[in-house]
Amino acid sequence: MDVDLRKLRYFVAVAEELHFGRAAERLHIAQPVLSRQIRVLEDELKVQLFARDRRRTELTAAGEQLLADARPLLASATALRLRVGRAARGENSFTVGFMPGLIVTAAVRALSERHPSLVVNVVRPPGTTRSRSCTTAVSTSPYIRLPVDQSGLTVRPLLTEPRVAVLPADHRLAGKETIAIADLADEHLLQDPDAVPEWRDIATELRDGTRTPVGRFHAVEEKLEHVATGRGITVLPLSTASFYTRPDIVHVTVRDIAPNQVCLAWEAGRRGGLIQEFAALAGG
Structure with missing residues (x-):
């Protein structure tokens, strides 16, 4: 069986959004069409890719594996089209x-x-x-x-560069020159905890192994909007935080985590x- 790249793109959108409605909007197609295409893909692969109930959509183990494999496959297909197009145009x-x-x-x-x-x-x-x-x-x-x-x-x-904590401008740590990662242990981290393992290890220990759900963001700008409104903090490379300077957020160097x-x-x-x-x- 040949895997349809279009269905893979549909699958990746749902896997990243974990919401069929948002994925359909992102793909500019109707939600029933998207749901039908995902069911067809599951039938073709003979696996269940998503576990769904009225409150949430989650990836199954098979879905996690397909997501890991589908992203580089789609990227390679995009690169192929670009290279062939450039060759045809003699660019x-x-x-x-x-x-x-x-x-x-x-x-x-x-x-x-x-x-x-x-x-x-x-x-x-x-x-x-x-x-x-x-x-x-x-x-x-x-x-x-x-x-x-x-x-x-x-x-x-x-090169390497330090990483900083991005905080609301009125945060209790906003005036510090540097902070330790332990100072952020009680904060809600607006990114995958595995991206900041030093925070993950401290926070997991304090919370008896439980994790607070992390939102899904399409861009740094969305994450910073949540920071500015006090919904959490994020850790970024210094150059990224400096690039997005705005008056309602600040960044403070975290002295005891690995540089980027x-x-x-x-x-x-x-x-x-x-x-x-x-x-x-x-x-x-």
Whole structure:
């Protein structure tokens, strides 16, 4: 049986939203159509992908596995279309993907000066987490933040930067120069606790192994809206927090957690001279 990529896209939308109505809006299709397509996919795979009741939709073990496999598969399909299209048009181009807070101007300018006929594009990939999958799909050589699944990638470290706690401007810790991660143990973290293992370990111990449900956000901007209204806090790389400066939130350095690692990445099978040259320029 061949897997239909369109059904996989539908599945990923529902898996990320965990809500059929929101997923249907995101896909611009009717909810009954989406539900029917998911049932067809389950029938084709002969598994149940979602457990649903009146209050919630959750992924089954089979659904979790399909989500892990579907994202890189869809990203590869997108990358294939882009590469074939560029080849058909005879484009001489190089695309750099970046994330909020990261400044790529110097390396891009240097590459353009060395190759005047080369079209160097700079794009900010779509996606909730700017994941490796969507980044590598649209970029020849993207900047990424660890941790990501590095299978199939060549990854070159570029720099590290401190991570900060982003808090409401009137928060009890807002005036501090630095804080410890233990100072945040009682806070509601607006991201996957596994992304901040130092907080996860302390909070889990205090709460006897229980976890507070984490909201799902499509962009950093949404997360910061929740911070500003006092619904929780988040931990971000310093450059990202600085990029989103606004008067109703502040960021404070967390002194006892690991820094964020920024890397350059590209598909392991790609060994073109331009990629190596750009990597050298980006590494300074």
